[in-house]
Amino acid sequence: xxxxxxxxxxxxxxxxxxxxxxxxxxxxxxxxxxxxxxxxxxxxxxxxxxxxxxxxxxxxxxxxxxxxxxxxxxxxxxxxxxxxxxxxxxxxxxxxxxxxxxxxxxxxxxxxxxxxxxxxxxxxxxxxxxxxxxxxxxxxxxxxxxxxxxxxxxxxxxxxxxxxxxxxxxxxxxxxxxxxxxxxxxxxxxxxxxxxxxxxxxxxxxxxxxxxxxxxxxxxxxxxxxxxxxxxxxxxxxxxxxxxxxxxxxxxxxxxxxxxxxxxxxxxxxxxxxxxxxxxxxxxxxxxxxxxxxxxxxxxxxxxxxxxxxxxxxxxxxxxxxxxxxxxxxxxxxxxxxxxxx
Numbered sequence: 001x002x003x004x005x006x007x008x009x010x011x012x013x014x015x016x017x018x019x020x021x022x023x024x025x026x027x028x029x030x031x032x033x034x035x036x037x038x039x040x041x042x043x044x045x046x047x048x049x050x051x052x053x054x055x056x057x058x059x060x061x062x063x064x065x066x067x068x069x070x071x072x073x074x075x076x077x078x079x080x081x082x083x084x085x086x087x088x089x090x091x092x093x094x095x096x097x098x099x100x101x102x103x104x105x106x107x108x109x110x111x112x113x114x115x116x117x118x119x120x121x122x123x124x125x126x127x128x129x130x131x132x133x134x135x136x137x138x139x140x141x142x143x144x145x146x147x148x149x150x151x152x153x154x155x156x157x158x159x160x161x162x163x164x165x166x167x168x169x170x171x172x173x174x175x176x177x178x179x180x181x182x183x184x185x186x187x188x189x190x191x192x193x194x195x196x197x198x199x200x201x202x203x204x205x206x207x208x209x210x211x212x213x214x215x216x217x218x219x220x221x222x223x224x225x226x227x228x229x230x231x232x233x234x235x236x237x238x239x240x241x242x243x244x245x246x247x248x249x250x251x252x253x254x255x256x257x258x259x260x261x262x263x264x265x266x267x268x269x270x271x272x273x274x275x276x277x278x279x280x281x282x283x284x285x286x287x288x289x290x291x292x293x294x295x296x297x298x299x300x301x302x303x304x305x306x307x308x309x310x311x312x313x314x315x316x317x318x319x320x321x322x323x324x325x326x327x328x329x330x331x332x333x334x335x336x337x338x339x340x341x342x
Contacts (some may be wrong), residue, residue, distance in 0.1 A: 030054055038062055038103075045101065047076040063098040133193040135163055136200055140190055143212045144202070148182040158186065158202075171203035173236040176272070185270065187212050207231040210239050213270050217263055218256060226252045229281050232333040238275040238326040240292065242334060253278045285335075292331040296320035307338040317341055 031052040039046055049065040066079040068091055079099075084091045087099050146158040146165070156167040156178045167186060172178070187209040191200040203209055210231055220226040229242040243252040256278040257264045267276060282288040289308060290298050296319040299311040312320050320341050321328050332339045 027054060034060060034062070042101075042103070049077065050101075051098065060102070061100060062102045064101045066097050066099065068093055068095045068097050129193060129198045132163060133191060133198040135161065136188060136191040139188055141208070141212065142188055143185045143209075143216060144188050146184050146186050146202075148178050148180050148184065150180055151178055158184075160186070165200065165202060167202055167204070171201070171205055173204050173272070173274075176236055185213075205233075205235040207233045207239070210241065210271075210276070213267060214241065214256070217266050217270075220250075220255050225250055226255050230334055232330040234324065234326045234330060236272070236274050237324055238277065238322065238330060239271075240277045240279060240330045240334060242279055242281050244281045251280075253280050289331065289335065289339075292334060293320050293327060296327070306336070307340065308335075309340050309342055311342050 031054060034052050034054075035050050038052075039050060045064060051063045051065055053061045053063070055061070066077060066084075068081055068084045069078045070081060070093055072078045072080050079097055081091070081093055084095075084097050087097060091097055144160050146160045146167075148156060149159050149164070150157045154169045156172060158165045158167055165186075167178075171186070178184075184204065186202040186204055187206065189201040189203065189206075189208060192198065210233055211228060214228065215221050218226065221228065225245060225247060227244050229244050231239060231241050233239040241256070243256060245252040245255075258266075264276070268274075277294075279288075279291045279294075282291065285303065286301050289301060289310070293310070296312060296316050298316075298320070299313065301311070302309045310320065319327075322330075328339050328341060
């Protein structure tokens with residue numbers, strides 16, 4: 001059987017351009033759609049294993065693959081040794097026999113053509129899924145550079161190194177207006193490849209985004225000199241980062257801020273106006289809470305079970321509470337306590 005290979009090649013060249021296919025992928029797709037069309041027009045081979053061979057000149061050969069057995073139990077997948085020797089004399093039991101079943105001419109029916117087209121679409125979808133997964137695999141828990149291409153409803157569409165990715169509402173910074181053409185960074189939490197699609201989770205709004213920025217800017221985090229104990233965040237408003245060290249000679253807050261504030265300046269430039277506080281962890285609960293609420297001046301603190309009543313002067317209440325109650329809310333998250341300013 002010889003197909004109109006020039007017409008096939010022309011159609012496939014379009015697919016190469018659109019999907020960046022390599023020759024092996026192109027050949028595999030061609031064989032898949034020929035097999036699908038053949039099985040649709042020749043239903044007697046529906047359950048059989050069919051192999052397709054495409055030669056350099058465009059000639060196509062179709063084979064039925066069967067296992068050679070002494071006694072046939074499934075005629076779709078098995079052939080008796082006696083019948084197999086009629087096809088190939090030197091065949092032996094349990095060999096894989098290929099029997100050519102190529103029709104003299106094969107003009108696919110309309111239904112077979114539709115089946116073949118659906119096969120191609122599925123094959124291309126699988127290739128896109130694999131490429132998507134391969135591009136992001138191994139980059140989990142990293143910051144990725146992205147460009148906003150458009151804002152669609154409540155989702156922001158991004159271009160990440162040539163791949164279209166959607167930043168969902170829960171991953172966006174509240175109150176931020178994303179503009180087409182804007183360059184941003186996103187945190188890749190995970191990428192998965194399921195049978196139906198590849199997917200990922202990216203965000204600018206979670207605490208992991210802050211952690212990734214800090215690890216990028218602070219080498220002492222990588223070598224273990226300073227540790228991040230906890231991060232509490234209200235995106236685009238304020239973040240509190242609790243740090244510690246096992247080295248008595250090291251001030252972990254100073255390490256994070258940097259000499260002449262150069263590190264905090266770099267960090268803030270990546271946070272688009274969001275404030276960030278670094279606080280050293282302290283086993284003394286009262287000292288720790290006072291540090292968490294700085295720069296507010298605290299008069300006294302009374303602890304009871306999971307609650308703390310904090311007394312401050314009237315003019316210090318707005319400072320202790322913070323913008324949109326960020327100071328008090330973040331301190332509460334870190335301590336897992338209810339905090340009341342009086």
